[in-house]
Amino acid sequence: MSDKCKWDNRFLELAEFYSKWSKDPSTQVGCVIVDNNNIVLGLGYNGFPRGVSDSNERIKDRSIKHLIVQHAEVNAVLNSNGKVTGATAYVTHPPCSNCTGLLIQAGIKRIVTYKASSTLAKRYNASFKASLVMLKESGVEMTQKTQKTPINVLSLFDGMSCGQIALERSGIDVRHYYAAEIDKYAMKITQKNHPSTIQLGDVTQVSSQNLPKIDLLIGGSPCQGFSFAGKQLNFDDPRSKLFFEYVRLLKELKPKYFLLENVRMKQESQDVISEALGVKPIAINSNLVSAQNRYRLYWTNIPGVDQPEDKGINLVDIIEDGVVNEKSHCLDANYFKGGNLKSYFEKHRRQLIFSDDGLCHVGEADLKGHDSIKRVYHPDGKCPTLTTMGGGHREPKISIEDTTWRKLTPLECERLQTVPDGYTEGVSNTQRYRMLGNGWTVDVISHIFKGLNKGEYK
Numbered sequence: 001m002s003d004k005c006k007w008d009n010r011f012l013e014l015a016e017f018y019s020k021w022s023k024d025p026s027t028q029v030g031c032v033i034v035d036n037n038n039i040v041l042g043l044g045y046n047g048f049p050r051g052v053s054d055s056n057e058r059i060k061d062r063s064i065k066h067l068i069v070q071h072a073e074v075n076a077v078l079n080s081n082g083k084v085t086g087a088t089a090y091v092t093h094p095p096c097s098n099c100t101g102l103l104i105q106a107g108i109k110r111i112v113t114y115k116a117s118s119t120l121a122k123r124y125n126a127s128f129k130a131s132l133v134m135l136k137e138s139g140v141e142m143t144q145k146t147q148k149t150p151i152n153v154l155s156l157f158d159g160m161s162c163g164q165i166a167l168e169r170s171g172i173d174v175r176h177y178y179a180a181e182i183d184k185y186a187m188k189i190t191q192k193n194h195p196s197t198i199q200l201g202d203v204t205q206v207s208s209q210n211l212p213k214i215d216l217l218i219g220g221s222p223c224q225g226f227s228f229a230g231k232q233l234n235f236d237d238p239r240s241k242l243f244f245e246y247v248r249l250l251k252e253l254k255p256k257y258f259l260l261e262n263v264r265m266k267q268e269s270q271d272v273i274s275e276a277l278g279v280k281p282i283a284i285n286s287n288l289v290s291a292q293n294r295y296r297l298y299w300t301n302i303p304g305v306d307q308p309e310d311k312g313i314n315l316v317d318i319i320e321d322g323v324v325n326e327k328s329h330c331l332d333a334n335y336f337k338g339g340n341l342k343s344y345f346e347k348h349r350r351q352l353i354f355s356d357d358g359l360c361h362v363g364e365a366d367l368k369g370h371d372s373i374k375r376v377y378h379p380d381g382k383c384p385t386l387t388t389m390g391g392g393h394r395e396p397k398i399s400i401e402d403t404t405w406r407k408l409t410p411l412e413c414e415r416l417q418t419v420p421d422g423y424t425e426g427v428s429n430t431q432r433y434r435m436l437g438n439g440w441t442v443d444v445i446s447h448i449f450k451g452l453n454k455g456e457y458k
Contacts, residue, residue: 018032023059029046031044033087043079045075084108089103090112094113097127153216165442203242213253247277258301284444289418290311291382305447315382367393
């Protein structure tokens, strides 16, 4: 989205907010006039002149109201003291012919508005046509946008609310965001970044009867029972059975759209989920949008979901500046000395080369424990899948100057999950690593949510 488009959306939202000041029970209109430096010059809403009674009886009488009311555009120009030459007027509704003439005369050079509803377009058809003629002949630009429909979202197993970041990044307006989560640290981070979130607590206690109409249901049910890295108890794992809470609320709420995320799993478990949701998953690897190799399955009825474009991001692109090395040496000295890294390893028949997923394992750290925590990766490749980590050197490690290694910082892990820098600040590093491992790769989710812009929520 361009900067111009972003500012247009923001000032239209401001015009919407200001329109709520109007007492008109029929049509509330707001207008914001802004100069070329994005400085607000004037605000206005439709209402009666100063000192003129706007009692309920009078304002509901259309024959009187239409004779007395001053339109939002008029009030915005007057409130600006008339200094609007070359400015842009943002109006919640297409201006009538009288207001269009006023804006042209005042020196407005651009008008941005929402498209008229079918009812309004029919009622003021002649006036709108006259406005278009005047705008064309006067050379004033008119941009009409489709008004977004705010949606209600329910997020189960919400974690640190990566879903909200993705919705914002996709340009989806949210009326209410309900979150089912029990982890106090994740909830703290959510409320810090999204204070309007409505927390519901334990998913098993969420009642559909206490919720409004939900337009979008999202969630990533616990994956430990399905993961190939675990015992693969599948639905015999109590955590895996929480998936059926998602199914319960999906059936009860009947949202327009849904999205469920989980790990790669045995086909029989995948089939159970697909049958319950009525759709087959699409597999997306986060390595297309991030420096992290993270293969996930997404079950959704959002239209038009495909593979994201490969952005070609590697670890070197997300490394934080100024991090002090840990001065721990690698045991396996298969170090790259310059040139083409992949060709070097292949030529010398080194044990470790680029994988198909872009991973480049260049050495082993002198650590006790499972082999996975010893692996050191080259900055020119990708990072393995973030896990809940939890200390004990479980964080992914990168080589430094071919001789030493260090673990990735919380900030670097934020970048791997494509959440904003500093998003998880406010809790311990242990908790930051854990919730990032549990989180979503935001840019993958945002890519999926773009399908909502093709439908009724654009």
